[in-house]
Amino acid sequence: MTFTPPEHIPKQPVFESAALTGASGGTSSPPSLRDAPYQRTVNRGSLAIALALRHIGLSARHEVLVPAYHCGAMIEPILAEGGLPVFYRIHADTRVDLEDMARRLTPATRVVLVPHFFGFLQPLKAVRAWCDAHDLILIEDCAHAFFGETEGCPVGTQGDYAIGSNWKFFPLNEGGCLVSFRHPLNTIETRAPSLSEELKAVVNTLEYASRYGRLGSFNPWLKKAFRFKDAVVQGLRSGSSAPSPERTEDPPRPEDFVPAPFHSGFDPDRTTVSGSRWARWVTEKSALSFIAEKRRENYQALLEATLPLPGCRPLFPHLPAGVVPHVFPLVMDQPMAVFGKLKFAGVPVIRFGEFLWDGMDKGTCPVSEDYSRRIFQFPCHQSLKKHELDWMIQVLSATLAGTGSLPPPPDQPAP
Ligand SMILES: Cc1ncc(COP(=O)(O)O)c(C=O)c1O
Incomplete structure (x- = not known):
C-alpha cells in the first residue's frame, strides 16, 4: 500500500509579502x-x-x-x-x-x-x-x-x-x-512561457502559501478558492478515468509508508522556455540578507538540537562563514528504522541522491553509496516559523531517542 502523509511544516520557502523588501x-x-x-x-x-x-x-x-x-x-x-x-x-x-x-x-x-x-x-x-x-x-x-x-x-x-x-x-x-561570470549567454535563444504557464506559476506559489496559512487576512478566501479549484479538477479527473480501487478501512501505519516513485521534474521540451516573470520578480525583490541570516540561524538551531541525539550525526558540524545552507543534512545510523516514522509524523524529510543512476557501476564511490542511504536532509529555510522548527526538533528527538510521545502537529492544540 502506498501512503504519502501530509507534511505538517513547509519543505520549501513560502511566499510572504514581508520577505519582498530587498530590491x-x-x-x-x-x-x-x-x-x-x-x-x-x-x-x-x-x-x-x-x-x-x-x-x-x-x-x-x-x-x-x-x-x-x-x-x-x-x-x-x-x-x-x-x-x-x-x-x-x-x-x-x-x-x-x-x-x-x-x-x-x-x-x-x-x-x-x-x-x-x-x-x-x-x-x-x-x-x-x-x-x-x-x-x-x-x-x-x-x-x-x-x-x-x-x-x-x-x-x-x-x-x-x-x-x-x-x-x-x-x-x-x-x-x-x-x-x-565568464561568458556572455546572449546567443542562447529561448521563448517566453505561455500566459497559462505564467498564471500557473503565481497560483501554485499562492496555493502553497495558503496551505501553510501564510497569507494573513487573504488566507480564508484563498483557501476557499483553492478548495473549489481542487473540487473542479477532481470532478474532471473522475469523469474521465476509471474508478480507483477500494480503499482499505485500516488506518495507515509508519511501516506502510512507501516513497512516491522518483521523478526529477526534468522535461527536455522546456529547455528553451525561459522562466516565468513571476519567478524572476520574486527572485529580484527578495531580501537576500534576510534569507541568508534566517537559514544560518535555523541551521544552527538544528545543529545544537541534534548534536546530543543518539543514532545520528550532522554531516557538517560547523557552519563556516560565507555558507548559506540549503538544508540540514543528518547522517543516520539506522535510516530505514526512522524514515517511515519521520515521514509518517509529517516531517518533510528530503533525500538527495536516494536513487543513484542505474548505469553507475556498484563500488564506484563507497562514500556516495553510503550517503545515498544514510543522509536525510531537513528544511532550514527562511520561512520556517519558530514553532515549526521546534516541532520538527521535538519529533526528531522523540524518534531518535525513542522517548516520549510525538508532539501534536504545529497549529493544532495539544490533547
Ligand atoms: C545538486 C543538484 N543539481 C541540480 C538539480 C536540479 O535542480 P532542479 O530541481 O531545479 O531541476 C538538483 C535538484 O534537486 C540538485 O540537487
Whole structure:
C-alpha cells in the first residue's frame, strides 16, 4: 500500500509579502548568483544544465564528469543533450576527489559538473586549474548554493557556467537560472512561457502559501478558492478515468509508508522556455540578507538540537562563514528504522541522491553509496516559523531517542 502523509511544516520557502523588501540588495547582501553579469532564466536547475551543455555544443562523443553522489536531475539533462555521464568519487566531507577525477579523464572528456552539496561551498580553485590544464568546461552546480563564498571566491565565479535552482531558496514552486561570470549567454535563444504557464506559476506559489496559512487576512478566501479549484479538477479527473480501487478501512501505519516513485521534474521540451516573470520578480525583490541570516540561524538551531541525539550525526558540524545552507543534512545510523516514522509524523524529510543512476557501476564511490542511504536532509529555510522548527526538533528527538510521545502537529492544540 502506498501512503504519502501530509507534511505538517513547509519543505520549501513560502511566499510572504514581508520577505519582498530587498530590491536594492543592500550592502550586507551576501554574494549570490544574482551578481553574475550574464543571466538566463529557466524553469528548473536541471534545464539550466541542459542549456549550458547546449551552449557548449556537447556532442554524442563527449563525456561529462559528474559526482557519484547525485540525483536524476543532474544526469537526465546530460543524456538528453547526447552526452555520457562518467562518475567520479567524492571525499567524506563531500569535496571532489580530484585524483579520482583525473583517473577518469579520457580524450572524450569535455565537461566537469561540480555541485556545492547542501550549500556548503566546495573549494574550487584546484578544480578550476585542473580544468584549465585539460581544456575542460567547468559547470558549477549551485542548485544547493544560490549564495555564499569560499577561498575568497563568490559562488558561481569559478565555473564557466553556474546553474541555480531558485525555487529552493525563494518562495516559488519553480524557477532556475543559468548564469556566467565568464561568458556572455546572449546567443542562447529561448521563448517566453505561455500566459497559462505564467498564471500557473503565481497560483501554485499562492496555493502553497495558503496551505501553510501564510497569507494573513487573504488566507480564508484563498483557501476557499483553492478548495473549489481542487473540487473542479477532481470532478474532471473522475469523469474521465476509471474508478480507483477500494480503499482499505485500516488506518495507515509508519511501516506502510512507501516513497512516491522518483521523478526529477526534468522535461527536455522546456529547455528553451525561459522562466516565468513571476519567478524572476520574486527572485529580484527578495531580501537576500534576510534569507541568508534566517537559514544560518535555523541551521544552527538544528545543529545544537541534534548534536546530543543518539543514532545520528550532522554531516557538517560547523557552519563556516560565507555558507548559506540549503538544508540540514543528518547522517543516520539506522535510516530505514526512522524514515517511515519521520515521514509518517509529517516531517518533510528530503533525500538527495536516494536513487543513484542505474548505469553507475556498484563500488564506484563507497562514500556516495553510503550517503545515498544514510543522509536525510531537513528544511532550514527562511520561512520556517519558530514553532515549526521546534516541532520538527521535538519529533526528531522523540524518534531518535525513542522517548516520549510525538508532539501534536504545529497549529493544532495539544490533547
Ligand atoms: C545538486 C543538484 N543539481 C541540480 C538539480 C536540479 O535542480 P532542479 O530541481 O531545479 O531541476 C538538483 C535538484 O534537486 C540538485 O540537487
